[in-house]
Amino acid sequence: MLKNADQKLMWPAIIFVFVVMILSAMFPEKLNTITGAGSSFITHELGILIDSVAVGCVAVLIWLAFGKYGNVRFGGEDAKPEFSFASFAFMMFTAGVGAGLVYWAIGEPIYYMLWPPYGVEPLSAEASTWAITYSTYHWNITGWAIFLLPAIPYGYYMHNRKKSNLRLSAVCAEVIGKKHEKSWLGYMINVFAIFGTLGAFSTSMGLSAELLGAGLQKVFGIVPTTGVKVTIVASFIIFYIVVMTLGLKKGISKLADICVYVSVAMIIFILVVGPTSFIINYICDSTGMILDNFFRMSFYTDPVHKTNFPQDWTIFYWAWYFAYLVMMGLFIAKVSKGRTIRQVILTCVVGSSLGCMLFMGVLGGYTVDGILTGSLPIIEWFHEKGLSAAVIEVISSVPGGSILLIIFLISVYFLITTTMSSATYAVSLMTTKKLEKDGDPALAIRITWCIAVGAISMVALLMGGAINTIKSMAIISAPPMIILYVIMFICLIRWLKKDYTVSSNIMEHIAVEEMETKEADK
Numbered sequence: 001m002l003k004n005a006d007q008k009l010m011w012p013a014i015i016f017v018f019v020v021m022i023l024s025a026m027f028p029e030k031l032n033t034i035t036g037a038g039s040s041f042i043t044h045e046l047g048i049l050i051d052s053v054a055v056g057c058v059a060v061l062i063w064l065a066f067g068k069y070g071n072v073r074f075g076g077e078d079a080k081p082e083f084s085f086a087s088f089a090f091m092m093f094t095a096g097v098g099a100g101l102v103y104w105a106i107g108e109p110i111y112y113m114l115w116p117p118y119g120v121e122p123l124s125a126e127a128s129t130w131a132i133t134y135s136t137y138h139w140n141i142t143g144w145a146i147f148l149l150p151a152i153p154y155g156y157y158m159h160n161r162k163k164s165n166l167r168l169s170a171v172c173a174e175v176i177g178k179k180h181e182k183s184w185l186g187y188m189i190n191v192f193a194i195f196g197t198l199g200a201f202s203t204s205m206g207l208s209a210e211l212l213g214a215g216l217q218k219v220f221g222i223v224p225t226t227g228v229k230v231t232i233v234a235s236f237i238i239f240y241i242v243v244m245t246l247g248l249k250k251g252i253s254k255l256a257d258i259c260v261y262v263s264v265a266m267i268i269f270i271l272v273v274g275p276t277s278f279i280i281n282y283i284c285d286s287t288g289m290i291l292d293n294f295f296r297m298s299f300y301t302d303p304v305h306k307t308n309f310p311q312d313w314t315i316f317y318w319a320w321y322f323a324y325l326v327m328m329g330l331f332i333a334k335v336s337k338g339r340t341i342r343q344v345i346l347t348c349v350v351g352s353s354l355g356c357m358l359f360m361g362v363l364g365g366y367t368v369d370g371i372l373t374g375s376l377p378i379i380e381w382f383h384e385k386g387l388s389a390a391v392i393e394v395i396s397s398v399p400g401g402s403i404l405l406i407i408f409l410i411s412v413y414f415l416i417t418t419t420m421s422s423a424t425y426a427v428s429l430m431t432t433k434k435l436e437k438d439g440d441p442a443l444a445i446r447i448t449w450c451i452a453v454g455a456i457s458m459v460a461l462l463m464g465g466a467i468n469t470i471k472s473m474a475i476i477s478a479p480p481m482i483i484l485y486v487i488m489f490i491c492l493i494r495w496l497k498k499d500y501t502v503s504s505n506i507m508e509h510i511a512v513e514e515m516e517t518k519e520a521d522k
Contacts, residue, residue, distance in 0.1 A: 005445045009167065009187070010431040013194040014452045017470075020199075021459050024469040035472035042319060042475050043311040047301050051310075053482050054318040055298050057145040060489060061345050064152060069496050070342035074333075075159040081338035082438070083253060085347075090256040091335050093352045095422035096147050096328060099208040099412045101139065101356060102263070105363035106391045108135040110382050113371055117300070117309045123379070128372055132282055132364045133289040137297055138317045139356035140290065144349045146321040149485060150329030151344070153492035155336045161495065164434045166330060168193045172484065174491040189484065194427055196323035196477045198456055199470040201423045205457035207388075208416040209233050214388040215409040218396060226462065233461055236413075237454030240420045244446045248334070252421045259414040263359075266407050271362045273399045275369045282368070283361035319478035325485070330426040337438070367394055424449045 002010075024031050042050070064070065073079055081088065112131035113123055120126045157163050157171050169176070169186030180186050209232045213224025222228060243251040271279055290297070300310045336344045370376030376397050381390040395401065395408045428441035428449050435441065460470065 002442075002444050002448065004433050004442050005448070006167070006431045006433050009190050009194070010445075010448070013191045013198070013427075013431075014456070016191060016195055017198050017456050018459065020470060020473065021456070028469075031469050032472070035469050035476065039472035039475040040311075042478055043315045044308075046479060047311055047315040048299070049482070050315050050318050050322075050478060051299055051301070053485070054142050054146055055295075057149045057485070058142055061145050061149060061152075061349060065342045065345040069500075071340050072156070072160075072496070072500075073338065073340045074155045074344070075337045079159065079338045082249070083335060087253045087257055088335055088339070089347050089351050090260045091253060091418075091422070092332055092348050093355050094256045094259050094415060094418040095331050096144065096324075096352060096419075097139070097356065097359075097415065098204055098419035099211065099416040100204060101359050102363065102408070102412060102415065103207060103211055103388075103391060104139075105135065105360045106367050106394050107387050108138070108360075109364040109367050110371075110378060110387070110390065113368065114379070114382075115307075115309070117302075117307070119305055119307070123371070125372070128368050129285065129289065131368055132286040132361065133293070134297070134313070135364050136286050136357050136360045137290050138314065139360055140353045141349055142298065143317065143321050144352050146318060147324060147328040148332060148345065148348045150325050150488055151332035151336065151348075152341060153488040153495075154329045155333035155344070156492060156495055158333055159337050160499070162437075164436070166429050166432065166435060168326060168430065168484065172487045172491060174494050175487045190430070192477065192480060193326045193484070194430065196325060196474060196481060197327040197423055197427060198453065199323065199474045199477075201327070201420070201453070201457075204419070205233060205236070205416065206461050208236075208412060209461055210388045211391060211412055212409060214386075214392045215405060215412070218389075218392045219402070219405055219409070229461055230458065233454070233458050236417060236420060236457075237450065239413075240417045240424070241447060241450045241454075243417065243421045244424055244450050245443065247440045248425065252418065252425060255414065255418050255421065259411070259418050262407065262414060263411045266404065266411055267359060267362045269400075269404065270366055270398055274362070274366045278369050279362055279365035282365040283357065286361065287357070316475065319475045322478045322481040322485070323474040325481050326430055327423045327426040329488075330429050331422045334425075334429060363394075366398070370394070370397070420453065424453050427453075 083091070109128075109131040112134055113127050116122060116124075116127035116130050117134065118130070120130060154166070154171060158166060163170065167181075167186070167190050169181045169189045172186075172189065173181040176185065176189075209229040210224070212232050213229050216222045216228065216232075217224050243255055245251070246254075297314070300314065302308070302310055332344070332348065339347075367378060371378050376394065378390060378394060381393045385393070392405065395405050398404050424446065425441070428446045429435065431449070432441045432445060440446070
């Protein structure tokens, strides 16, 4: 069944995550203290490193998109895209955002109104300006650049160098050396990379279950007990096993299309029935604020006032995104065949950023308007019921709230399922010994990972303390991930220089031969 699976990599990675969870349950305070201290060290002491590399990702992608390699096509000059442009864009978007987009589009402005950056007075007009600006910034170009950068070397390795072994150590072999690809170093790189994906993703599942539980209570009066949340996660697992069984083209691609159409329809409805003029102006204002303050926000560490705002939010976000190296890198690479490097970068970074800007602007704008005008007791909801319940109350307050809330819950469900499917597909690719050309990983491998990811998410939900521990460990993984980013970029440049120098020499040789032939004919 699993004859084409790299079982020496797959099972240890799964077991490692479970061991961490069990230790978290056995020694919750001790392990939380240790990992929390490690996470705090990363965000506070290495924050400027993370900020700098994040901005570096943006710079590198700009150079790749508009430099001499921008027209390099994944799969070669004659390669054709396997997906329509819309499906291609939608898959990248839904893989990256998950349910977190609609959750934090409302949640972040609430936090930033209460605890704004730069020493601004809470709940003031100035706080509202920064609220939507920072919400959009955290889900914009820099974050998507971090997501995308590993996909470029992965895509070139997979489609242009025609490699069927997609272990991260194999991709990095150009730098670490062939002898280390299968050594303990290569093995640790692979296990560590998978852990980052599983760890970061399992915590997102807990957030989604909590949000859906609060929604079910609002709509049907069902108290979101642990049993209810377990049922929600179980339904996720069943649904996305079906999606994974259908594969990339018939499953994930179609689900991503439906997901975007439903979510965008919901956003447009809120824009039309909500404070339309305020929201549109708010989006324009925040766009100007980001353009005007991009570098200030990118390198803001607040060493004087020590509010911890950049450490708790911006640096935390970037570190979190780095943990998704395998998931986003491999998945985007897989669906990008037939596209040029420039097309992939512009579609992913610019297109997805605009999509996030729409969601953040409309949902965040509606939320901030409710706070500023006093038309909605959002701050009271937040303090009394918690963030998930506050998000549900905000959606319920929109005209046509009951029907809209059901659509919102469906959107959340589809978003998290699409992200689960993308993550599972990526780790299935990485743990396949030899991937057939343009094929999916074997069904047995996909189903095994479905069950494993589902079980990890379920255990993380049941062991409340485990989520915090894994979240901290995902942040701790940022510096090693950054090293892998650098290695992958060096590999990409070496491949491009080698392949295109050879190609240039061949073309020059052909041109000379043609000239000599013409001279001889004369």
